[in-house]
Amino acid sequence: MQKFVQNIVTFSLRNTGFVLFATIALLVGGIYALQKTPIEAFPDVTNTRARIITQWPGRSAEEMEKMVTLPISKVMNSIPRKSNIRSISLFGLSVVTVQFEDDVDDFYAQQYVANKLSGVDLPEGADASIEPPSGATGEIFRYIIKSDLPLREVTSLQDWVIERELLSVPGVADVVSFGGEEKIFEIRINPTELKNYGLTPLDVYDAVSKSNINVGGDVIEQGDQAYVVRGVGLLESIADIENITITLYGSTPILVRNVAEVVMSHKPRLGQVGYNDQDDVVQGIVVMLRGENPSAVIESLKAKIEELNTRTLPENVKIQTIVDRTTLVDNTVHTVGKNIVEGVLLVSLIVFLFLYNWRSTLIVASVIPLSFLFAIIMLKIQGLPANLISMGSLDFGLLLEGTLVIVETVFVSLAAVSARVGPEKFMRMSKLGIIKKSAGSVASYIFYALLILIVALLPIFSFQKVEGKMFTPLAFTLGYALLGSLILSLTYVPAMCKLLFKKPVVERENFVTRFFQKNIYRLFDFSFRHKRATMGVFAAILVICVARFMTYGSEFLPQLNEGAIYIRATLPNSVNLEESTKLTKEMKNLLREKTPEIDFVLTQTGR
Template sequence: MINRLISFSLKQPLLVFCLVILMAGLGYWSLTHIPIDAFPDVTNVQVQILAEAPGLSPVEVEQLVTFPIEVAMNGLPRLTEVRSISKFGLGVITVVFEDDVDIYFARQLVLERLQSARESLPPGMPEPEMGPITSGMGEIYQYFLESDSLDLMEQRSIQDWVIKPQLRTVSGVTEVNSFGGLVKQYQILVAPEKLLSYGLSLAEVFAAVENNNSVVGGNFIEHASEQYIIRGVGRAQTMSDLENIVVKTMNGTPIYVKNVAEVTTGAEVRQGAVVMQARGEVAAAIVMMLKGENSREVIARVKTKIAEINKSLPRHVKIHPYYDQTDLVEKTIKTVRTNLIEGGLLVIAVLFVFLGNMRAALLVASVIPLSMLFAFIGMKWRGLTANLMSLGAIDFGMIVDGAVVMIENCVRRLSHANPDEKRGNVIESATKEVARPVLFGVLIIIAVYMPILTLQGIEGKMFTPMAMTVGFALLG
């Protein structure tokens, strides 16, 4: 079969050339569509559940929130691990699945169990939520706000209500996490002595504020062939609206919130702060990338969107990035590119020295880009990313090993051939002579990498792309 393939290729050079051009074009297209990262993503298939428990200590969070959710998650199909962290006012439950489970299917399973777990939580607790669909390499862009006139509360408000909603519209962005600054709140500071003087309780103040800060629909009225929508508008718009809420009426005299409490604006209770480059405290954020996206393309879209947002912000407020994963990716690409170019030139020089024939050296060296393009096709087919591990392990010496043997044999046979013998026949005979040993030599090299494909877990995610890329390059 090998001999017939060689004979056919030598008799149909135009067809072989067209197939090579087609393969090269497909390889280039694959190269431009392969996700590029700095390192392989070794994050397992996991779903995080974030459960807020305002005011509860870590002990109560574990007993009342974390444990019931953990129990509900046990027994899920293809589940490998359930772990949790209980902090002050927050419980984080991580549900880990087997590596070949689809992340969206895993989230669906968790969501179904989470519905039943909510019945076991204390009344009045916020609804538990699932974390964003991202990975350990998902923190692709970080920035802070700079302003010489706005305080931390105003900066954080701009981040939460202006910048964050716009960034979440960028394709490939799954979440924007704000941190630092001060979260603005309208606070009602109740005076206990005034409650006692009016004979009121704190629960009555809570109920009054809750019941008098809402919008209620009242159907519609038909009049003159028209519909008039009825609604009760009671949502507080200003601090004055909150102050004038009636808590109770005594002897026909209303007792307002302002009679028993002070209404003001303040900051949400926080457990940390963000300081930046000797500027003091700042408001910052992290842009999270959707799992499986191309980080370079997503960051490019984020930068474009931030440029648009900067134009719409107040003149004295600007977004300043301080971490851009593109820098790491570009440095990694530069390292790989330098190694490939220098390695290719070194191979050509060595081939020329030992073969003594520039034409033969260039012919062997042409195997390098063609093998790489074929490897890119295989990487695209298998969904691999181009990174330092998958591309940095390629050894050009192995790639050109078979071509060196074949070209060297052809050069030797041509130098000893009779002048009357056709060059084509000599080349065909020389190629067939070493074709089988070369094929088995390449297969043996590939077989050396086969055990790596059996690795599981983090080791498998780290080294399996390397073995597959080398195998694709050798087959090319």
């Protein structure tokens, strides 16, 4: 193995042009991969799942559980490779979640659940649908609709125009509407008039249901033309409903308007949205498909919203962005970029202070971004997203372990030769043999050292479920960066030493190196003469650290302040929407009055 590693160093020194070309290709490819690789704030730790949402308006939670949730759960129990089934039943709503094993893909889960759902015998009026595949971090965008139109018309625009257009954006799984009023025609029956005509509410219901329908006919041919015959009976206005015939009273038709009043109304409201001074607005929540690039999806989403605002929607209707996931992603990228820049500057400073040579500093510092870009390319090839945890795991000390040893060894060897033969002769002589001998003498040790670090990550790949989804990207990112650092140390670093160390190399001392040399020797001498005291001090430090660690707080995820605070207030189940909205408004006004730094307050009440 030692000969193999030395042959790699020899090849790099003899083919410097090829090594530099490969390095430039790595740089360009890494920048391209960084732009195309999905970047998330946090990894998605949810298991593969298929969620069945069933609505049955007006039914109690007990009825939903007995007639909807239990039949669906029973059928779903026979699905292979499922891990568990969870459900919740609410007033008019049933949610059944089927979770699968780690290696099951979303398409398998959705397809199998859809096939099983088709065999469930649901009661009449119950509408079941399967939620598109999205993860816990799938919410990427929130908006409200600003308009001076009545709230019902704004809701209609959201349901029939905006939602349909946004769902056409690639990568969007669903658009969830919150707030607003869904328009309906309400028939207010007069019991006295019904009694006078000998009718019941069921007679009115049957008459309206049978009238609200289109029927198809045949084709009538006249000459060379064919005409399609159809009956148009869909109800479109209050007048259409009022003129429906319920029955005949002798020869006189009894119409709906004779026994009831028809008005424009809305469905019973279960939720309401407020934004700053506006207490009742329509909100849209955009959910992204699992595995998509949030930055690319949001960019396409913004383009579609701009098109809707300028071309499709009326002039007095505009979509206003409230929450944009790009801010969180940009914070993640900024944090990682800041760490890399600080790491490069700090490493450059330390190397320059001790070697006092800008060429060696440049070689060492350049390995950090190149190793990072190598890791990004490998993540892109593997199809893994990058996130704050995985990119933040890069340890610059580990990445530069091999580079520092090779650069220092080559630098000291060249400095010794330069001091022995003199500057003029050093300029004329070939340094290839010196670099090859000095770099080759430590290359095998560097190879084994970095290889051990990479192998140490193998236990992390055995993690499963939540911990596997959390830390596997971290292990891949750090492993790829270490692999890139190893390759660069054996190829790029010797080639750069050959190019940059052509002029005489001189070892120089400065006050920093003199200070460390002087005091480190004194510290060693003192510790060696007072062995028991030294051991006692370090034992005390160990005890203090262990005790402090036992009481030290911990976080499941690293803190990332994106400038937003989520406040949740839970009220008794019996509180109506009006009272809940009143309390929400009081909280919103109090927050805005007491905290002038607040940019906006978005409230959601109910469901």
